[in-house]
Amino acid sequence: MMEKSNVDAPRAVRTRWEVLALLIIIGASVAFGYQIRRRMLLANYIQMLRSDYDVVSSEGISKLSALCPMAAPSLSAIAQNKSETPRLRKSALEALHMSGDGECTGIVNNLALSPGDEVLQIAALEVFAKSEDPRNHAAVRNVIMRSDNDSIRMKAIRLYGRYPLEHIVPDFIKVLEDPNIMVALEARDVLEQVTNLDFGHFHDAMQPAVLREARADFIRRAGAWWAKCRKERGLPELPGPEKKQ
Incomplete structure (x- = not known):
């Protein structure tokens, strides 16, 4: 009886390994x-x-x-x-x-x-x-600030006007300083629409010195309005993104 047990032991070990190998093959086949x-x-x-x-x-x-x-x-x-x-x-x-x-x-x-x-x-x-x-605002903001195509940036500015004020206003105040006056004007137009206020005007027909002062005045007015609005509504001051170089 002992001899038979000794003979069966290696066979049992082989059987376990064979079952394990078969399971691995089946699993790999199913995964494949x-x-x-x-x-x-x-x-x-x-x-x-x-x-x-x-x-x-x-x-x-x-x-x-x-x-x-x-x-x-x-x-x-x-x-x-x-x-x-x-x-x-x-x-x-x-x-x-x-x-x-x-x-x-x-x-x-x-x-x-x-x-x-x-x-x-x-x-x-x-x-x-x-x-x-609403999280799309970050992706649209990246287009406004980083795209190499100003016409695309203006399209993105118009789209950005649908997002919450706490994102639009601080970001667009920075866009108002953009070297491309048409991009800045697009931001101004959207700002006036979403705030229903007239901050003042500047346009590309002005002389450079007058244009700079008009734009600076608009930025000051928008910044003052936003500071007051933020305080009244208890909104956080969110840092705007880097301006496009």
């Missing part, structure tokens, strides 16, 4: 199959994204957003491909942004600053405008 399935879904959803039918394309956006961050490289590549249609590039940005994933939304924020690609910058702003997430 899962990855293959997700890649097939990714390809199918990208085809949906490319559809000319709005309903199908919208469904593709929703499905791809759920696959983020796995879908992020493919969506980012589509968004940056200038040979793709503006509609498709915007749809790729929407899918990234809709995911809510930090990595994916960060890609959209960075692409909004793509130098020399006005189509992509406009698409990113339209995605920010479509979203109700």
